[in-house]
Amino acid sequence: EIGLTQSPGTLSLSPGERATLSCRASQSVSSSYLAWYQQKPGQAPRLLIYGASSRATGIPDRFSGSGSGTDFTLTISRLEPEDFAVYYCQQYGSSPPMYTFGQGTKLEIK
Amino acid sequence: QVQLQQWGAGLLKPSETLSLTCAVYGGSLSDYWWSWIRQPPGKGLEWIGEINHGGSTNYSPSLKSRVTISVDTSENQLSLKLTSVTAADTAVYYCARGRQKQWLNWGQGTLVTVSS
Secondary structure (H helix, E strand, C coil): CCCEEEEEEEECCCCCCCEEEEEEEEEECCCHHHEEEEEECCCCEEEECCCEEEEEEEECCEEEEEEEEEEEEEEEEECCCHHEEEEEEEEECCEEEEEECCCEEEEEEE | CCEEEEEEEECCCCCCEEEEEEEEECCCCCCCEEEEECCCCCCCCEEEEEEEECEEEEEECCCCCEEEEEEEECCCCEEEEEEEHHHCEEEEEEEEECCEEEEEEEEEEEEEECCC
16 A cells, blocks of 8 residues: 655745645655645545646646656645645555545645 | 535444435436545545446455445435444545546535444
8 A cells, every 4th residue: 555645744834935745655656646635624625636747627827736756746836825725645556446645734824 | 517415324323334325416427436535533534435337346445344335326326334333433424526536526525423
């Protein structure tokens, strides 16, 4: 089973700043199956990025994803007030079929 | 626009069986995998299992012995059963539509509390 470790656990930034969130896998992950989600309190997660770098429908272009192998990054270029939330990375592995999530990064207002 | 609406009992006693249903509106069960995912209060997300319209399933190894996911194509619904629940199963449970191994559409979530 592939484990995902996100860092930092909490990131304190101000609106307008750039956020860089990391997701590291315990073994190589197919980029096709690496996704990022945003979750706000009381809401279901929202898909932001799929295939490591493709934005989901309706996601602003200030969100971008990159990486390959074991190291992946979610970047928010210029934080808006509505971006403060918890972010999860997620991967799928086929042997056996299994999905795992990182433990999350909380992005909070400084 | 696909919408997922879920329901089920919110309070269970230890050893009982959790049972949730998720109805799909504005789309068909066909051509997608449908997952159940849970989130204990204040904690992260855990995948439970998935099913396709033909009834093929995959389950998380840690829950496989207690989980059954099924579909009713005539009703456009999927269901989750989790047996022998304990306090550790207290969580918000989500159904979600899978595409390319990630989930774009989610149900609203159902809080299930296990307490004696």
